Amino acid sequence: MPGSVYVTGIGRGDGRQLVELGVMELLTRTVDRVGLFRPLAHDGRSDQVVELLRARYRLSQPADEILGLDYQRAAALLAERGMDELVTELVRRYHRVADAYEVVLVLGTDYADTQLPAELTLNARLANEFGAPVLPVVAGVDQDGEAIAAEVRNAHNAFAALGCDVLAMVANRVPDAETGATLEALADRLPVPVSVLPDDPTLAAPTVAQVARALGAETVLGDHAGLARDVRDFVFGGATLPTFLAALTEGALVITPGDRADLLVGALAAHSAGSPPIAGVLLTLGERPDEATTRLAARLAPGTPVLSVAAGSFVTATELSGLEGQLTAATPRKAELALGLFETHVDTAALAGRLAVARGDRVTPMMFEHGLIERARTDRRHVVLPEGTEERVLRAAEVLLRRGVCDLTLLGEEPAVRRRAAELGLDLALLGADEAAEGTGPVARVVDPVASPLRERFAEVYARLRAHRGVSEELAYDVVSDVSYFGTLMVNEGLADGMVSGAAHSTAATIRPAFEVIRTKPDAAIVSSVFFMCLADRVLVYGDCAVNPDPDAAQLADIAVQSARTAAEFGVEPRVAMLSYSTGTSGSGPDVDKVREATELVRAARPELLVEGPIQYDAAVEPSVAATKLPESEVAGQATVLVFPDLNTGNATYKAVQRSAGAVAVGPVLQGLRKPVNDLSRGALVQDIVNTVAITAVQAQEAAARTRKDASA
Incomplete structure (x- = not known):
C-alpha cells in the first residue's frame, strides 16, 4: 500500500x-x-x-x-x-x-x-x-x-x-x-x-459571489442562493431596451451604468419570465437606483443579485477578463460537478486498484455514503421525484445526474420546474416527457401529472385497485393528478423503479399512496422502516423509528426480519438485538414478554439469523457489558441491527444518538413494500436527498435481482 x-x-x-x-x-x-x-x-x-x-x-x-x-x-x-x-x-x-x-x-x-x-x-x-x-x-x-x-x-x-x-x-x-x-x-x-x-464551461464559470469579491463590489440586492449562481456570459448594457433584451443570454451577468434603471428593470423582468434567466446585474459608475426602483427590482426577481461598483464599464470588463471559477469550500455545487466529471471520464475502479489501498474493518459515515453512490451507479435505475419545484430536490437532482447515480423524473408544471432550475443556476438539461435522450448518460425528464396522457391510464388503474372502497374513475382522475399518487403509480406501472418524496410533503402524503397502490411484499406482514446510523467507526441499523407506533409481537418479529434483510442488502452483517428495558430472564411484564415472544417468532421464521432478546441497549452494543450479562451470546456486545419495542422508544433513541454522538442518520428507509418508495424529512438537506435516492436505487436493483431469480427458478 x-x-x-x-x-x-x-x-x-x-x-x-x-x-x-x-x-x-x-x-x-x-x-x-x-x-x-x-x-x-x-x-x-x-x-x-x-x-x-x-x-x-x-x-x-x-x-x-x-x-x-x-x-x-x-x-x-x-x-x-x-x-x-x-x-x-x-x-x-x-x-x-x-x-x-x-x-x-x-x-x-x-x-x-x-x-x-x-x-x-x-x-x-x-x-x-x-x-x-x-x-x-x-x-x-x-x-x-x-x-x-x-x-x-x-x-x-x-x-x-x-x-x-x-x-x-x-x-x-x-x-x-x-x-x-x-x-x-x-x-x-x-x-x-x-x-x-x-x-467544462460550468466549472470555469465564476459565481456571482466570486465576481463580487474580485471587484470589491457592494451587494445591493440578492440572497445566498443568487450569489452562488454561475456567470456564464457577460452582457454590456448601453443600447435601447428592445435591443438590449434581444442580447440577453442564459446565465449572463448584465453590466450596465447604474443610472440605467430601464435596463435593470428590463433584465430582471426578463429573468422573472424565464426568457432568459440571468445570473445577476452589475451596476457601474457608483450609481445606485432610487428607492422605488430598488423595491420594484426586489419584487420582480427575488434573490437575484444586483451588485454595484465605482469603476466604469470598460475598467470593470478589463478586471473581469480571465476571471475563472474556483473550487472552494463555498462552492459545494461546483465540487459535485467536478466529481461527476472525474467519475465519468476516469476509470475510477482501475485507478483505485492501482492505488492498492487496503480496506480496513471500520466503516465511517463517508465510506457508507460513498458505497451507496457507487452501488447505485453500477446498474442505473430510474427514480421519480414528485417535488419538482423544491429547491433542495432540484439541487440534489443536479448532483445525482452529474454523479451518474440514476435517471430521474421530476413532477410538476414543466414551465415552473424549468424556471425554478434556471433561477437556481442549475445545469439539469431537462427533457420533456416525450423528448428523446442523446447519449447514454443519465437524464432527467419533467412530467406534469395534470396534463400528462398517463393520467387517464393511471385513473383506470387506481379505480380498479380501490374499487372495494367505492372509488370511481371520475374520482380517481382527480386523485392521480396529485404528484404523490402520480409518482407512486409510475412506480407501480413499471415506468419508474422507485420514488422519493417528503421534502415538502408530510410522511402520510408520501406513504399513503404506497399503501394503497404498491402494497406489501408477499413475505412481509407490514411496512416498517429503518435508519442507518453511521457512527464514527461502524454502521448500525435501527428499526422501526418512523412508521409503526406500537407493534405487537408478530409485527415486531416482522420488523426484525425485514430489518435484517435490509441490513444485509446494504453490506451490514445482521446480528439482531430485540431491545427492551430488561436483558435475558432478568425481568417480566407485558412489554418484556412481547419482546421475548417476538424473539422466538424470529428464531422460528429465520433459524439461521443471529438474534438475541430481550436485551438492553448497552448489553447489545458494548462488549464489556455483554460479557457480564450475556457471556454466551453471539449477538450481545456486537449487535448491528437494533429493533425497538415501539415507535416512541425508537424515534427518541435515534434522535438522541444522532445529536449526542454526532452520528449521521440516513433514512427513514421503508421496507416491506413490493417496490421502493422512501420518505424524506421535511428538514432534509441536499445530501440527505442524494443518499435517500441512492438507497432507493439500490433497493430497486435488489428488487429486480429477486424478480430475475424468481423467473429463472
Whole structure:
C-alpha cells in the first residue's frame, strides 16, 4: 500500500484541483484516516483547495500541519543551504503527517510566482523521497488532440526519467471536440492508464459571489442562493431596451451604468419570465437606483443579485477578463460537478486498484455514503421525484445526474420546474416527457401529472385497485393528478423503479399512496422502516423509528426480519438485538414478554439469523457489558441491527444518538413494500436527498435481482 499519492502538474492552468478532489474521493471511500500535505504554499494566501478538502471530507487535521513551508521561506532556505537541505526539511514535515495517517494525499506546487527553479524536477524529487507514486496532470486548453497527446507523453517520460513511479496520466481541460482525438492519439502509447477530461464551461464559470469579491463590489440586492449562481456570459448594457433584451443570454451577468434603471428593470423582468434567466446585474459608475426602483427590482426577481461598483464599464470588463471559477469550500455545487466529471471520464475502479489501498474493518459515515453512490451507479435505475419545484430536490437532482447515480423524473408544471432550475443556476438539461435522450448518460425528464396522457391510464388503474372502497374513475382522475399518487403509480406501472418524496410533503402524503397502490411484499406482514446510523467507526441499523407506533409481537418479529434483510442488502452483517428495558430472564411484564415472544417468532421464521432478546441497549452494543450479562451470546456486545419495542422508544433513541454522538442518520428507509418508495424529512438537506435516492436505487436493483431469480427458478 502506498503511503501517499502525489498529484502534480507541469505548469499553470491545468485545473488539477478537480483531480485532487477526485483522488481524495477515492481514498476516503476505502480508508478512514486520510491525511493531506502541501509541501509548499503561498504565505498569506488562502489555500482554497485545502479548505475545500478539509470541509468536504471532514478532516480534523489542523491546517498548519497540512502546509509544509511557504515559498518565500523555501526560496531563502534553498539560497542559503541548497536543494538537499530544502528537501530534507520538507521530508521531515511530510513524515510528521504520514506517521499519523493511513494514507496521505500530497498536493504538488502550483507554478505561480514561486521563485523556485525547475519545479517539475522538485516535484519529482519530493515524490521519490516521500515514496509516493505521482499522478501528473497536463493542461489541454486551446490545443488540438495531437498536441495534447504529445504533451502527455512528454510529461510521463520526464517523470519516469527522474525515477518516479507514475500511477496514471490525466489530460484535463481538453476542448470537448478534441477528447476523442486525444484518446486516439494516446491509445496504447504509454504503460500507464491515461484519462482525458473535457473542459467544462460550468466549472470555469465564476459565481456571482466570486465576481463580487474580485471587484470589491457592494451587494445591493440578492440572497445566498443568487450569489452562488454561475456567470456564464457577460452582457454590456448601453443600447435601447428592445435591443438590449434581444442580447440577453442564459446565465449572463448584465453590466450596465447604474443610472440605467430601464435596463435593470428590463433584465430582471426578463429573468422573472424565464426568457432568459440571468445570473445577476452589475451596476457601474457608483450609481445606485432610487428607492422605488430598488423595491420594484426586489419584487420582480427575488434573490437575484444586483451588485454595484465605482469603476466604469470598460475598467470593470478589463478586471473581469480571465476571471475563472474556483473550487472552494463555498462552492459545494461546483465540487459535485467536478466529481461527476472525474467519475465519468476516469476509470475510477482501475485507478483505485492501482492505488492498492487496503480496506480496513471500520466503516465511517463517508465510506457508507460513498458505497451507496457507487452501488447505485453500477446498474442505473430510474427514480421519480414528485417535488419538482423544491429547491433542495432540484439541487440534489443536479448532483445525482452529474454523479451518474440514476435517471430521474421530476413532477410538476414543466414551465415552473424549468424556471425554478434556471433561477437556481442549475445545469439539469431537462427533457420533456416525450423528448428523446442523446447519449447514454443519465437524464432527467419533467412530467406534469395534470396534463400528462398517463393520467387517464393511471385513473383506470387506481379505480380498479380501490374499487372495494367505492372509488370511481371520475374520482380517481382527480386523485392521480396529485404528484404523490402520480409518482407512486409510475412506480407501480413499471415506468419508474422507485420514488422519493417528503421534502415538502408530510410522511402520510408520501406513504399513503404506497399503501394503497404498491402494497406489501408477499413475505412481509407490514411496512416498517429503518435508519442507518453511521457512527464514527461502524454502521448500525435501527428499526422501526418512523412508521409503526406500537407493534405487537408478530409485527415486531416482522420488523426484525425485514430489518435484517435490509441490513444485509446494504453490506451490514445482521446480528439482531430485540431491545427492551430488561436483558435475558432478568425481568417480566407485558412489554418484556412481547419482546421475548417476538424473539422466538424470529428464531422460528429465520433459524439461521443471529438474534438475541430481550436485551438492553448497552448489553447489545458494548462488549464489556455483554460479557457480564450475556457471556454466551453471539449477538450481545456486537449487535448491528437494533429493533425497538415501539415507535416512541425508537424515534427518541435515534434522535438522541444522532445529536449526542454526532452520528449521521440516513433514512427513514421503508421496507416491506413490493417496490421502493422512501420518505424524506421535511428538514432534509441536499445530501440527505442524494443518499435517500441512492438507497432507493439500490433497493430497486435488489428488487429486480429477486424478480430475475424468481423467473429463472
